Amino acid sequence: MSTSERNFARRIDxxxxxxxxxVCELGSIxxxxxxxFIAASAISKRLSDLEATLGTTLLYRHARGVDxxxxxxxxxxxxxxxxxxxxxxxxxxxxxxxxxRGHVRVHANISAIVQFLPEDLGVFTRAHEAIKIDLEExxxxxxxxxxxxxxxxxxxxxxAGGAGELQSLSYRHDRLALIVPxxxxxxxxxxxxxxxxxxxxxVGLHTNSSIYVAMHEAALGAGRSVKLRIHVTGxxxxxxxxxxxxxxxxxxxxxFELMQNGIGxxxxxxxxxxxxxxxxxxxVARDFSTLPVAARTLVNHLHAAADSADATEQLAARxx
Numbered sequence: 001m002s003t004s005e006r007n008f009a010r011r012i013d014x015x016x017x018x019x020x021x022x023v024c025e026l027g028s029i030x031x032x033x034x035x036x037f038i039a040a041s042a043i044s045k046r047l048s049d050l051e052a053t054l055g056t057t058l059l060y061r062h063a064r065g066v067d068x069x070x071x072x073x074x075x076x077x078x079x080x081x082x083x084x085x086x087x088x089x090x091x092x093x094x095x096x097x098x099x100x101r102g103h104v105r106v107h108a109n110i111s112a113i114v115q116f117l118p119e120d121l122g123v124f125t126r127a128h129e130a131i132k133i134d135l136e137e138x139x140x141x142x143x144x145x146x147x148x149x150x151x152x153x154x155x156x157x158x159x160a161g162g163a164g165e166l167q168s169l170s171y172r173h174d175r176l177a178l179i180v181p182x183x184x185x186x187x188x189x190x191x192x193x194x195x196x197x198x199x200x201x202x203v204g205l206h207t208n209s210s211i212y213v214a215m216h217e218a219a220l221g222a223g224r225s226v227k228l229r230i231h232v233t234g235x236x237x238x239x240x241x242x243x244x245x246x247x248x249x250x251x252x253x254x255x256f257e258l259m260q261n262g263i264g265x266x267x268x269x270x271x272x273x274x275x276x277x278x279x280x281x282x283x284v285a286r287d288f289s290t291l292p293v294a295a296r297t298l299v300n301h302l303h304a305a306a307d308s309a310d311a312t313e314q315l316a317a318r319x320x
Contacts, residue, residue: 011053014086016046017079020058023047024076025149028065035151083150088290101130102294107143108135108156109210112281114235114255116172117156120305124298131294140210147284153295155284156302158210168282169299171306176211176277177253177269179242186248191271194250195222201229201247203238211250214276235259243267 022032023043033040051058058072068076108117113135121133138146140157147155147166159168178197180187186196198219204212204226219226229247232238238249239259243266256269271277285291288299 013046013050014082016050017082019043019046020050021076021079021083021150023059023066024068024072027067029061031065084286084290087292088287090292102292103132103134104292104295104298105151105153106133106135106156106298107138107146107152107154109140109143109158109281110137110205110235111158111174111210111252111255111279112156112171113137114258115174115252116281116305120302123305124301127301128294128297131297133298139206139208141208144284147286150286153285153291154299156281157284158279159282159284160210160214160279166284166286167288168284169288169303170280171283171302172281174252174254174279174281176214176250176272176279177256178248178250178272179239179256179267179269180248181242181245182266182268184248186270187268189270191273194218194272194274194277195224197248197250198222198224198226201227203230203232203241203247203249204228205232205235205238207231210279215250218274218276239267 019032019036019038022036023029026032026035029040029043029047033043036043047059054071054075056071057069058075060067060069117135121135125131125133136152140159143152143155143157144159144164144166146152148164155166156171178186178192178194184200186192186200189196194215195218202215204215206212207216215226230241232241235251235255236259238251239256241247242249250272253269253271256267260267283299283302285295285299288296291299
């Protein structure tokens with residue numbers, strides 16, 4: 001490395017690079033300040049110093065936020081590469097620590113949180129008390145974006161639309177069912193096609209949820225539409241609405257079974273014949289091999305839990 005290259009490296013501040021990437025990802029100095037827990041004025045000063053060091057403008061600032069200049073786009077590419085290498089270094093060096101400790105940021109969709117993660121994470125935390133898990137619930141599309149942008153180390157969600165450049169591993173399988181009141185016209189059917197439900201009002205999740213998107217596409221394929229009467233944000237709220245005669249709904253079968261003890265006692269589930277009703281929940285990360293050791297330990301645990309669950313289901317199927 002030449003003298004000029006060494007001097008340049010010394011003038012670049014890693015914290016400023018991290019804040020620059022945060023501003024680029026969020027499109028706003030204010031939002032970056034909130035996420036990084038630092039004053040907006042401090043970020044603005046660091047960015048100005050960074051521009052002075054590099055001798056070029058990196059951002060176009062306007063009332064709605066910021067946009068990248070051509071030089072800013074180039075720096076963003078290199079900054080991400082530098083920070084990614086630092087993450088890799090951290091992950092490798094953490095192998096030498098005494099014991100496994102740290103914290104893992106996990107974003108997961110509602111299906112994974114209701115059906116599988118409570119048991120799996122409970123076992124994990126009892127075995128690894130020094131590892132803290134920060135778990136947040138988001139839509140699958142938001143989970144994928146959070147992992148891409150570095151807001152989460154690990155995602156647990158459906159990736160039917162693809163995960164882009166992210167890596168993914170199989171976690172669990174679930175199946176959607178139609179939930180109806182016990183006295184409903186479809187309650188006595190052992191199984192139905194989803195289009196059979198389109199004559200009735202529906203209680204649905206957020207329009208960007210993977211379940212609603214699948215329902216909408218199925219109805220569109222049949223030249224129909226979903227008569228969505230009510231939007232809810234949770235599966236328990238969906239059950240309560242259905243139980244009180246406000247429509248029927250689609251949710252994971254196992255989630256419904258888990259909730260029947262507390263709510264939904266006046267409801268029954270009807271199997272959906274549609275191929276899209278069988279789904280896979282996957283673990284997603286930017287690169288599993290470069291995750292910090294605490295995160296890799298969690299991934300290994302969840303993947304092993306999935307293998308164990310699959311083996312149990314296969315034995316049960318053979319016994320039946």
